[in-house]
Amino acid sequence: xxxxxxxxxxxxxxxxFFAAGTAGLLRFPDVYSRLHALTKxxxxxxxxxxxxxxxxxxxxxxxxxxxxxxxxVLAAGTTAAHMVAQRTWTHxxxxxxx
Amino acid sequence: xxxxxxxRDATSRAGLNRARARWRRxxxxxxxxxxxWWILAGLDALLEPLALLAVLLAGAASLVLPSGRPLGVRIxxxxxxxxxxxxxxxxxxxxxxxxxxxxxxxxxxxxxxYRADLPHGPPLTLFMAVLSxxxxxxxxxxxxxxxxxxxxxxxxxxxVALRELERRIHAAFEDPRRRKEGGT
Numbered sequence: 038x039x040x041x042x043x044x045x046x047x048x049x050x051x052x053x054f055f056a057a058g059t060a061g062l063l064r065f066p067d068v069y070s071r072l073h074a075l076t077k078x079x080x081x082x083x084x085x086x087x088x089x090x091x092x093x094x095x096x097x098x099x100x101x102x103x104x105x106x107x108x109x110v111l112a113a114g115t116t117a118a119h120m121v122a123q124r125t126w127t128h129x130x131x132x133x134x135x
Numbered sequence: 136x137x138x139x140x141x142x143r144d145a146t147s148r149a150g151l152n153r154a155r156a157r158w159r160r161x162x163x164x165x166x167x168x169x170x171x172w173w174i175l176a177g178l179d180a181l182l183e184p185l186a187l188l189a190v191l192l193a194g195a196a197s198l199v200l201p202s203g204r205p206l207g208v209r210i211x212x213x214x215x216x217x218x219x220x221x222x223x224x225x226x227x228x229x230x231x232x233x234x235x236x237x238x239x240x241x242x243x244x245x246x247x248x249y250r251a252d253l254p255h256g257p258p259l260t261l262f263m264a265v266l267s268x269x270x271x272x273x274x275x276x277x278x279x280x281x282x283x284x285x286x287x288x289x290x291x292x293x294x295v296a297l298r299e300l301e302r303r304i305h306a307a308f309e310d311p312r313r314r315k316e317g318g319t
Contacts, residue, residue, distance in 0.1 A: 054232055061235030069285040070244050073273050074235050080268055081228025101174045115267045122275040122285065 040092045047089030054082030068125045076118040080111055156205075157198060165194035206257060207309030216307045220265055223296070227270040234287065245289035246275070249282045249297055258308045262301060269296055 061074025087107045094100045168190045173181045180186055234242055253259045263274040266284065272293050276283040286293045 054228055057232030057235045061231060064235060064240060065242065067244065069273060069275070070242060070287060072267075073271070073285075073287050074231050076267055076273070077224070077227040077231040077270070078235065081225055081232075084225075084228075098174050098177060101170075105174060111268070112264070115264045118267050119263060119274050122273055126276050126283065 044089040044092045047085050047092075051082045051085030051087075051089065054078045054085065058082060068130055069122055072118045072122055076114050079114060083107060083110055157202060160202060161194040161198045164197040165190055168193040204256075209307055209309065212303070212307040216303050219300075219303055220268075223270065223300075224265075224268040227268055230270040231287070242287050243289045245286055247284050247286055247289075247293060249284050249294065251280050251282055251301055253280075253301060253304060254308075254310055255280075258304050262304050265304075266297060266300060269300065272297065 055078065058074050058078025061078060062071050065071045065074055084107055087103045091100050091103050094103060169181060172186050172190060176186070181190075234240070251259060251262060253262055259277075259280075263277065263282065266272050267274050271287040271291055273285040273287075274282060275285050284293065284297070
């Protein structure tokens with residue numbers, strides 16, 4: 038019961054961060070600022086969702102699997118953000134092509 | 136003991152150390168592969184012959200392949216680094232969520248340059264990866280050791296956070312430049 042309540046709270050909190058990250062993606066003025074919003078907000082959002090799901094996990098293997106997912110998404114997210122930023126630096130903003 | 140014999144003794148001891156390090160690495164690889172298989176497929180699947188074969192082959196591969204440069208991680212500094220990362224990246228998420236949802240959109244983006252004193256390789260890569268998750272900083276470009284960092288709020292003090300992160304990563308890795316000069 039307590040675990041279920043905590044799960045709901047943590048996942049809802051995580052979704053707030055996902056929504057905020059998307060809001061930043063839409064509202065921020067340039068590529069770099071949008072990357073800030075995506076990487077940082079999604080990292081915390083996914084972290085909270087994963088914490089909530091860990092409370093429902095069937096055993097240590099499931100908990101570790103969820104943790105592994107978070108770590109891999111984190112590594113992929115920050116690497117992708119850096120690559121997009123670097124490409125924007127060398128080639129200019131995509132929107133200025135129009 | 137003649138000088139030649141002493142020399143030969145020293146080289147054989149170094150070779151023995153290297154062989155021992157190689158076997159230790161293989162044992163760690165076997166353990167990591169087994170744990171990974173267990174996490175992804177469960178305990179029953181790990182005890183299948185094919186899984187055991189794959190795990191043992193992973194260990195054998197690490198014996199056969201060249202070992203590369205040792206990473207030189209200081210285990211004692213790792214928990215502090217992880218704790219700092221969790222705290223700082225959580226604050227980074229809160230900070231960006233607040234700015235993105237604020238009707239006034241309080242950002243003042245700018246670029247700064249930061250000269251990192253970390254050795255190339257894993258320490259510098261980790262520094263660039265983690266700083267993108269800290270509040271308000273994003274790594275854009277690396278030239279030599281000169282980093283171009285995008286900051287979301289130029290009125291803040293991003294250098295302070297970057298220096299703190301750099302200090303912690305410095306503490307977590309042995310610096311090969313310094314080891315060569317005759318440290319530990």
